[in-house]
Amino acid sequence: MTLDVDKISKHFGNVYANNNVSLSIDSGEIHGLLGENGAGKSTLVKILSGFFEKEAGEIRLNDQLLDLSSPKDSIKCGIGILHQEPMVFLPFSVLDNFLIGSTDQFFAPRKEALKQFQEICNKFDFELDPDTPVSLLTIGQRQQLEIARLLWLDPKVLIFDEPTNAISPAQREKLFATIQQLSTEGMLVIFVSHKLEEVAAICDSVTVLRKGKVAGSKKLPCPQSELIELMFGKLFPSKEIKDIQKGGIQLTASNLKSIEGRESIEITNFEIRKSEIVGIAGIEGAGQRTFLRTIAGRNSAESGTIISGRNLLNGTDYHQRLEKGLYYMPADRLGEGLISELTITEHIALVENKKKNQIIDWEMCYLRAAELIAQFQIQGTPESKAESLSGGNQQRLMFALMPTDADTILLEHPTRGLDIESADWIWNQLLDMRSDDCSIIFSSSDFEELLSYSDRIIVCFAGRIVGEFERNEFNPEHIALLMSGSQI
């Protein structure tokens, strides 16, 4: 059996989430779909599951054209999807959840279902009590329940969408064993992940997505740095930026320890000078996000010191650091960057004249918004809500909201998901700021961007800095190796 995804395209605004994506998978193999966040994996999964409608291209199973215009169609065609966090109905029992959506009959044949449920559980060694309320199960057990439910529908293709994000290592082992068993039995399995080592561990072949396109396919095993190269793109800079005179030390972090979520960091020493741009390379989860957020004060450090200019930042919170000139721009522009339901004018009013008047002069803010819209070339009006702007314009708005006295800019994925024009514009802004003595630290999953704009690149792996390269000694292959955890 073969699943052919042929030249699928889908765009949002002026950015392609999937651009001519093609892949072909045979039954009996575990095929990885690898890529950094925003590379287009979820869009493809949603197209396969019937949540999104594709704009172009074909999907064929055994040369038979599939019409996937709703999730129901997808199930009918034999495609089963295990979502990141399985959708379950919490107060109901395991068996009830097993039955939900699995039959067209109003009264489900419980006895029959129970028998089959137990057969599946025995086969895969799932320990699930059919009468327990699902709310008492761990995420891993809910996954098992969902797998059992999907198998009962007798699918031909099973897609695991980032299945390891919320489960324990032991449960992950179990999950992998299940996936392998399914594959051996002839199931066509797609394993979607941004985690390199997991794909390397379980998959027989892999397709890497980058910026909505297929960056390449590989048979596994292969060196991880090759996969990183596919994930992070061209290994050479596209632009040569002018080297300028660096100033004194702007910011120092030493012996920094911090944890946020599943990511923890331990940074012995980090320095950045005025007018310097430091790029952080690392695969998702290597610590770059926690590092940026700890310096910005969005996340508090467990220990260590951070000094900015002459100020010791220890014990200060995000807002105090904001006043001291640190500005943090998150990757999640609507989640943490902007307030989706507020207009541009309202955003301006929110950040303008900080301590002064408590009464807002809306007319003034409106004019100011119009001014900034022109200055930052935002496609929108002062009345546009942040959520109605495209990603590039949201990013521009975040620049427009930056305090004029900011001297250390911390950015996560500054151009992720943006069109080329916006990306160029953003870097021009950043380079201008660099000329004004600003220090810039950014993380990126784009080699081209890292190599083009960084004065220095540091490489993160497993929460530590494992390599550091000045501009004149950039070595892309080394960087890729370090990112994969290899020693040089």
Add this chain to the structure above:
Amino acid sequence: MFRNILKSKKLLFIIVPIFVFAGFACSSDSADSDKDALTFGMILVGPRDDRGWSQAHFEGGQYIEEKLGATMITIDKVNPADSPNVTVPQIVDDMIDQGAQLIFATSDDMKDGILEAAANHPDVPMIWSSGDSAWTEGKDYRSDLKNLGNVMGQMEYGKMIAGCAAALQSDTGKISFLGPLINDETRRLVNSAYLGAKHCWTEIAGKDASSLSFEVVWIGFWFQIPGVTLDPTQVVNEFFDSGSDVVISGIDTPEAIVRAEQIAAGGETVWAVPYDYENACDLGESVCLGVPFFNWGPSYLEIAKSVNDDDFEATWTWAAPNWDDLEDTDDGAIGFKKGAGLTDDNAKHLDKFISSLEDNDINLWTGPLNYQDGSVFLKDGEEASDLQIWYTSTLLEGIDGASSAD
């Protein structure tokens, strides 16, 4: 369809005027009603069909309607818990607007409201039932309110009979009283029940006074307000759990008899004496020893007649029972209806007790009687005055339970 509605703002211009017109159209026909027949307002604290205090009043009002061809305007559940945004003066205004020439405010709880309303409408006769504002000798006499009278039945007798029935039937000698809130009225009624019980326990049953226990638990209001008062059903449970076999109810609603019936159905021997409403025993005939009830009809009819004849006077009336027939609903302000639970022997004893009350052979409010704290209430042979009975400041010696709030 909805979209069309949404689109046509015209709809709004249709709807609003309808109501506005309706409003003005009807403002002309208010305060109509037949000039000849009396219209009176009846303000009830609980539901009109509560099988207790409020229903007794409601039926008293119906009695006037029937005898006089009058029209009653009723509003029930007037208390801050059930009707938080309705006040007594507001209702009185509305009733007078509607043509009421006489207002009955039938709860102790309406005191502040009816005093205010009476002052607002000095020309409209009003009755505050169970109150003392028109009692010239009373503590709270309001000489300024010439239009506000009071009526109360001599329920002391009813409670004495209730207490007697309880004592006669009780095996354990543990009698419980389900009390509402604590005030002059309720203390006096608990004391009366106790006096009746003690008399019959010792004089008729011939048992030792020390073997009688009499406990009162107050729920906090005239009826249950969830979250505010105790739950009367729970209190009744606890009474029976602690070995009591008779509960005398003093609250507006019939939880005691209902619960006793349920417990008896489970095989236990328990009895109850409900209160207020003549047919309250219907809720648990087999466990009912009898019910002391209010018969507001005759007294209210007198008042209504006086208003009709234009010679209403605001007086304080503490109306007596009709001793000749305690079940007569055309005469007497209170009555007592024996229940099916009372044994024939006890019923005979009870009749004897009643007739000795009637003949004034015994006056239970006679000394020696001590207050709960042991201090002297009535010296040996001293008979209590009306004032002393009405305003008894604490419970009597021999009763367990709070005399006022701690």
Add this chain to the structure above:
Amino acid sequence: MNSIRKIFTSNMSVMSTLCAVAISLLLAILLLWFSGAPPIETGKLLLEGSLGNATRLSDTSMVWVPLALASASLIITFAAGLWNIGVEGQIIVGAIFASFVAREFDAPPPLLWGAMIMAGGFGGMFWGGLTGLLRIKGKVNEIFGGLGLTFVATGLVIYLVIGPWKRAGIASTSGTAPFDTKAWFPTIMELRISPLAIFLALAGLWLVYYLLKQSKFGLQLRATGINATAASRLGVRTERNLMLAFLLGGILAGIAGTVQVGAIHHKLVPSISGGYGYLAILVVLLGNYKSFRSGLISFFFAMIAVGSIQWQLRLDLHSSLGGVTQGILVLVTLIVVAIFSQIKRNKRIKDAS
């Protein structure tokens, strides 16, 4: 609950809100019809009974005051994205504090009224602040914190009424003795309408309107309500703002409690809050979190509360029908509003494609 919020933040126009309310009123009256109430008569009586003459208009206005204040309180906390269920308790504590002043202090009436309002506002603020502390420092969701504190406040008021503040020789949950008439808010002539109370309600609604529209604080609050993480990134001190919202909401609720004791009951009763804290939640939902609309809808609910007395008096309908009508009204309006916004959304999707 967020989905409820979503439905109602979808920019309902004043016209559609009014339409929704009007349609649901019609439906409610139709439903009453089935339970034996003549429809035209019930509508007439409702209007006549709530607006028919000066007395009734004034009574309706006095029911409106606490409801409007409680709504104002909720608009502030809703703006901050909080489900401040504890308004009920804040009204109670405001009433307790105001009663304390009324009972214990003797001063020329205007001073006394001022002191009662301040004390009541302080009491509500105190209680709102506790909910805020639980939420911000203790990570206790404000719904549970608010419910818990309301429970405590109810216990407190019962304790006071039956304990330290009982009438001499009486232990009843019916209420304290009436205050000295000095502490009664002044009224116009024979009517029960208190201009001071009306002023407080109007001022409360206006204040909330002005703060949310014109002040930096209001904007920060809205930003926090929509997305606290992003608001914080943009420099908003979200915790401080949440706390201020609780405090300010508490003041408004406390003043509602003050009006309840100072202008309506003239004494403290256990059910002093009159359920306005809960009713106001529905008012604010229907009012789309807007002051002016919530003020109108409060008045509408006050009309039902006062006008429906006539149903019992004139038509001898069951006393619970007023409450039933309110319930039907809320339910039907929610449904109608949901349908409206669904139509709108469909239209938007259609226009987009």
